[in-house]
Amino acid sequence: MPIIKPEDWEPKGVASLEPAALNAIQENDHNLCVVASAGAGKTEFLAQRADYLLSTGICRAPHRILAISFKSDAAKNLKDRVRQRCGPELSGRFDSLTFDAFSKGLIDRFGALVPAPYTPSPDYEIAFPGFRDWNDFLARHGYQHLSGKILEQAVARCRLPIETLNPKNPEWKDVLTRFWTEYYRDKNLTQLTFSMINRLVNYVLSHDPRLVAGLQATYPFVFLDEFQDTTFGQYDLLKRLFLNSNARLTAVGDNKQRIMVWAGAMPDSFTTFAADFDAKQETLISNWRSHPELVEIQHAIAVSLEAASAKPDAKRVRNVDGDVCAIWSYDDRASECGGVASWIAAAINSGEMTPEDCAVLVRFKPDSLEGELGPALASHGVRLRNIARNPDGANIAIQDVLTEDVTQCTMALIRLGALQKAPDDWHAVIERLSLIWGLDPDNEADQETLQDHVGAKVMELRSFMETNAPSSDSCAALVQSILEFIGEAELRSTVPAYRRDKDYFRARTGLTCLLKESAEGETDWATVARNFDGVGQVPLMSIHKSKGLEFHTVIFFGLDSGTWWTFEPQDSEEMRAFFVAFTRAMQRVYFISCRGRGNRLAYVDDLIGDVGVDRVRGPSPD
């Protein structure tokens, strides 16, 4: 691949980028802090910067770029965007992971180097202890006077080994020692939380500086997405890895979307980072997502969060009629669900949006709304998909199944078999199999054999689908046959996250169960494939899960004091969550307030009322 001179480099695949983005993309001498409000095109910015660094050879093989995100689908989106922008070869040196997946990968590779007694057993399980579990641990060991919440934080922040710790209250040293020597050992098996994995990585890196040197040599460039949500432990690890090294760090995020402080995020990650890493700041002000009327309201909310917020430059054109924002009020929950369901069905039938373009958001407990709204939508022939739900029999959420490597390989082949046209999938399969089977993408003979192989497999899948109707058994057989074709051992050896059986089977079971679920009641494989991908289904999720996503229309359930019982107006996490929900919408957003759930949320109601958002009677069921 010919190398482009840095001065000749131009953005690819987009009409334009704002000047601040261009400056930041071509910044080679400083660490960077890029403040990017909602819809500013963070993913695009990072993808263009990756393309700049890779295609100019500023980041030359064998050097790689490490990109850290907070959600696995965000990591996946970024990876895909980089592949689109600079092709499979250069993007092969772009490692896009979540912080937790990155730390877990290091423990899976170097866990044995962690000094005793902290060495984790290789078949550990990932634990997600709740409030009760932390308290139970304390009670079991006679510390019932201490708080589980504080133990959780202490575990997330402590430096290992505990023996060297010097806490103000020596009792905590005993508690932590006991906790770590037993790990989170409940039923005779080792369980690790992600905060523990983070501490173990930190420990092994401090113990063995060669690992730090190796990582620094591999990654001269590091991207940090959604930096406002960085936890103390993650930041500590970041410093351990890259402070005072030659690595160039690019932190991107938006304080107004900081909604993870409750889970241990630093309240001031940007200022701390800017000071420690002497970072230069750039501010992106475009909003490519929402049209001017929505941006106007977003700005009013932004100003209430941060008085100095810059007014974004709205780039999207409005293309719907009627109110683009309103508070819909209802008296009781039955008319609420009925009314919203018939409105959604009518909007879909009129062709102004597809089901998957319309998101239903909640503050929490999507499961309970699924039970109410799901049947109401079903009576109009519209399906609701709770993306946080585990498919029956799996212990992985639907949204995570979709981003798994084993899913992407398998489903690309299923789509090639089931659908008339799937050109992207053909490309994706060839690209992936080249990698998995270790074939040279530039060797014509290799590529020709590969194409023949895949062509034959697709023909075989087509004839299987013609003779076998979709069913639980035929789905399992299909997955089995495709994985045999790909080669499970080969697949697993190219995906570091599939090193442990537990992790691989969790993903594979998720895939099989979601496929079976997608086949229920269907007679044709094309529909099964579309069901699997969520085509034709209205997605339902929490605000937290919606972060980073965008939808034509957003409907938020639960603008009431019952749902927001912790609400505080000034600079609160709740207000920022509300901002995140609002800024997901490209064309329109409605907030549902129902007497059956609680009272009017006066502060928010008045805030958006002041910029012209009306409280109206919600659409009625028909």
Add this chain to the structure above:
DNA sequence: ACCTACTGAGTTTTT
């Protein structure tokens, strides 16, 4: 057995 007044817990993520 039943009433009233009070206390405290619940929720959002990460493979």
Add this chain to the structure above:
DNA sequence: CTCAGTAGGT
């Protein structure tokens, strides 16, 4: 804000 649980009264 709502719900479950509890203490203390009739």
